[in-house]
Amino acid sequence: MGLKEFLNKIAGRKERLSHSECLQMLNMVIDEEMDESEEFKSHLNVCMPCYEKYKLDKALKAMLKAKCCRAEVPDGLVEDIKSKISGNIIS
Amino acid sequence: MAKNSYTEKEKQQVFNQEFMPHVNSMYNFAHRLTFDEDDAKDLVQDTFMKAFRFIESFEKGTNAKAWLFRILKNSFINDFRKKSKAPSKVDYQEVETYYNSDEVNTPITTDLRAETVHDLIGDEISNALNSLDVDFRTVIILCDLEGFKYDEMAKILDIPIGTVRSRLHRARILLKEKLSEYAKQMGYLR
CATH class of the missing domain: 1.10.1740.10 (RNA polymerase sigma factor, region 2, helix turn helix motif)
Incomplete structure (x- = not known):
């Protein structure tokens, strides 16, 4: 019995997500464009490369959000915009 | 409208x-x-x-x-962008065919791991993002920094959702390659 068959057997599922299907779904799951289906989760449980990619992409997304700190809005920008708009209304 | x-x-x-x-x-x-x-x-x-x-x-x-x-x-x-001396260009055909190619099935394109990403400091991630071509940079900013959904990005960028997905996919690969280079330079990766 091959490893894949063995893993399928112990996971008790016949219908499984293929490796490439899982990779196609990864971005969409990470971006919350689709829910993590049971098939997706069970593929991750048995597929180390997909699991590593999932962990990495998720970590990267979180780090981007946390570490790409926002540039400070320069002083006076908000006031400039507001005064130009008020000028527009008056004129 | x-x-x-x-x-x-x-x-x-x-x-x-x-x-x-x-x-x-x-x-x-x-x-x-x-x-x-x-x-x-x-x-x-x-x-x-x-x-x-x-x-x-x-x-x-x-x-x-x-x-x-x-x-x-x-x-x-x-x-x-018109003022820019060297406007950057993305080879869209390459991007479009990329997503349907076998490369999408390559699970890890770099030796970067989640643990290594945690060791990187903000500057490296920010610099890696800034080093990307503007079209790839834009999809990462919209999706990961600003939290836009794919359909919103499609409207903002005037491109089909399929192109949003493929461009994002490619952008993330390029970002990871860049971060992998940094991680190697700093000795986090061999």
Whole structure:
């Protein structure tokens, strides 16, 4: 019995997500464009490369959000915009 | 697009309540596009002026942030990118065929791991993002920094959702390659 068959057997599922299907779904799951289906989760449980990619992409997304700190809005920008708009209304 | 009729007072209200709260995100986006404080300021001001001029095309209570980002992106392409000495180009055909190629099935394109990403400091991630070509940089900013959904990104960028997905996929691969280089330079990776 091959490893894949063995893993399928112990996971008790016949219908499984293929490796490439899982990779196609990864971005969409990470971006919350689709829910993590049971098939997706069970593929991750048995597929180390997909699991590593999932962990990495998720970590990267979180780090981007946390570490790409926002540039400070320069002083006076908000006031400039507001005064130009008020000028527009008056004129 | 359907026109909405607003009184001057309503225009001011919509502008202050629905547009101005996004000024930080807009400035951040503009700064990551232009890499220059003055250009970013001009771009944001210009975007808000246009938003005010065309305020009747905006329906109160709808997605102001996406609407504003779309104006900003168009202003950048039309007014700022033209000034750039070497406008960057993405080989779209390559991007389109990429997603359908076997490369998508390659699970890990770099030896970068989640644990290594945690060791990187903000500057490296920020620099890696900034090093990407503007079209790839933009999808990462919109998706990962600003939290736009694919359908919103498609509208902001005037591209089909399939292209959003493929461009994002490619952008993440390039970002990881860049981070992998940094990690190697710093000895996190061999």
